[in-house]
Amino acid sequence: MADTAADLRAAVGRARRLVVKVGSSSLTSGQGGHLDLGALTALVDVLAARRADGAQVVLVSSGAIAAGIGPLGLERRPTDLATQQAAASVGQGALVAAYQAAFSRHGLTVGQVLLTADDTTRRAHYTNARRTLERLLELGVVPIVNENDTVATHEIRFGDNDRLAALVADLVGADGLVLLTDVDALHDGPPSRAGSRRVPFVATTADLEAVTIGGTGSAVGSGGMVTKVEAAGIAGAAGIPTLLTRLPDVEDALAGADVGTVFAPAAATRASRKRWLAHATTARGTLVLDDGAVVALTQRRTSLLPAGITAVTGSFAAGDPVDLCAADGTVIARGLVTYASGELPRLLGRTTRDLARELGPAYQREVVHRDDLVVL
Ligand SMILES: Nc1ncnc2c1ncn2[C@@H]1O[C@H](COP(=O)(O)OP(=O)(O)O)[C@@H](O)[C@H]1O
Numbered sequence: 001m002a003d004t005a006a007d008l009r010a011a012v013g014r015a016r017r018l019v020v021k022v023g024s025s026s027l028t029s030g031q032g033g034h035l036d037l038g039a040l041t042a043l044v045d046v047l048a049a050r051r052a053d054g055a056q057v058v059l060v061s062s063g064a065i066a067a068g069i070g071p072l073g074l075e076r077r078p079t080d081l082a083t084q085q086a087a088a089s090v091g092q093g094a095l096v097a098a099y100q101a102a103f104s105r106h107g108l109t110v111g112q113v114l115l116t117a118d119d120t121t122r123r124a125h126y127t128n129a130r131r132t133l134e135r136l137l138e139l140g141v142v143p144i145v146n147e148n149d150t151v152a153t154h155e156i157r158f159g160d161n162d163r164l165a166a167l168v169a170d171l172v173g174a175d176g177l178v179l180l181t182d183v184d185a186l187h188d189g190p191p192s193r194a195g196s197r198r199v200p201f202v203a204t205t206a207d208l209e210a211v212t213i214g215g216t217g218s219a220v221g222s223g224g225m226v227t228k229v230e231a232a233g234i235a236g237a238a239g240i241p242t243l244l245t246r247l248p249d250v251e252d253a254l255a256g257a258d259v260g261t262v263f264a265p266a267a268a269t270r271a272s273r274k275r276w277l278a279h280a281t282t283a284r285g286t287l288v289l290d291d292g293a294v295v296a297l298t299q300r301r302t303s304l305l306p307a308g309i310t311a312v313t314g315s316f317a318a319g320d321p322v323d324l325c326a327a328d329g330t331v332i333a334r335g336l337v338t339y340a341s342g343e344l345p346r347l348l349g350r351t352t353r354d355l356a357r358e359l360g361p362a363y364q365r366e367v368v369h370r371d372d373l374v375v376l
């Protein structure tokens with residue numbers, strides 16, 4: 001029988017391994033610019049209590065850019081990448097120093113882990129990040145994860161930390177993910193709209209059909225509710241329940257109180273490598289498929305051959321992740337491509353037999369092998 005909301009709340013509360021993500025809006029005051037040390041300390045006290053109960057905790061903390069606004073004398077969150085990176089460079093130091101001081105009062109050591117979207121896209125980097133996090137946890141350290149904003153580029157960037165938190169939860173095999181933001185829960189419409197109501201439980205994506213999910217409502221956050229719901233989906237695909245609430249309610253939430261929104265995990269999960277491909281990679285280009293190829297991939301689960309591709313966009317190397325799209329642009333799958341973007345145009349629409357005869361046996365290969373392909 002499916003888990004009830006109460007079961008799932010209890011499961012997150014007693015998680016042996018917990019990933020907690022806190023957003024910029026919860027850690028900074030007013031228009032942002034300075035860390036709210038009271039809020040940060042309150043969070044650390046709750047996490048330290050979980051540690052004292054024997055749980056392992058990974059903290060994914062935003063706030064670097066927001067915390068750099070004040071020290072740099074800026075008036076608001078910068079919008080250009082270079083100034084965001086400068087603010088993150090200043091703010092990340094302040095953020096980790098504040099956590100270090102707060103956790104040390106509980107006798108706990110923290111370790112900073114900065115990741116880029118490129119680190120999760122490359123499988124070897126991804127598994128390396130897993131080893132680092134595992135070792136930190138074994139050593140009793142509280143890892144504090146953030147995006148490595150100072151080197152992230154526009155093209156390949158998480159931007160908000162919601163997806164990163166869900167990927168980290170999957171990476172470390174967490175039993176629960178907690179997303180802390182500046183609203184008490186997911187609402188059935190933007191909370192600023194009069195009459196919007198809390199959604200206490202999302203059992204399946206069907207429960208989201210009647211919900212209007214919007215972007216950020218704060219001056220310092222970036223993803224809004226859209227990325228939080230997506231993050232709950234990514235964690236759910238790994239079998240991990242997500243609890244979304246606001247920082248002042250986190251203690252009650254972890255005690256199983258009926259606050260926030262709890263998202264049930266998916267009934268069926270994919271293999272870890274397929275989850276990585278679906279959620280942790282960033283596509284470097286697009287292959288547009290004809291209708292026959294779409295049917296072959298989605299219904300017969302075949303590999304993708306050159307004959308079914310009508311167009312290629314982007315610049316990628318062999319082995320890179322790419323999106324596979326239908327003619328109308330809908331992304332239907334993601335896969336690791338066996339050819340570089342420069343090689344593909346002359347192969348499109350051709351049979352592998354013709355290509356092998358003309359160009360040699362190496363050209364008999366699939367463009368995306370079914371083992372390296374995940375239908376979305
Ligand atoms: N349906 C919804 N329910 C709740 N919040 C929503 C909804 N749609 C949009 N939001 C907005 O999402 C915001 C939280 O996201 P964000 O500002 O990115 O926070 P964080 O910094 O914690 O990541 C809320 O303040 C709210 O204004």
Ligand SMILES: N[C@@H](CCC(=O)OP(=O)(O)O)C(=O)O
Nearest residue numbers: 023024062063064065222223
């Ligand atoms: N890595 C960035 C996260 C930016 C951000 O606004 O994220 P979030 O508050 O989670 O929507 C930072 O630390 O400032």
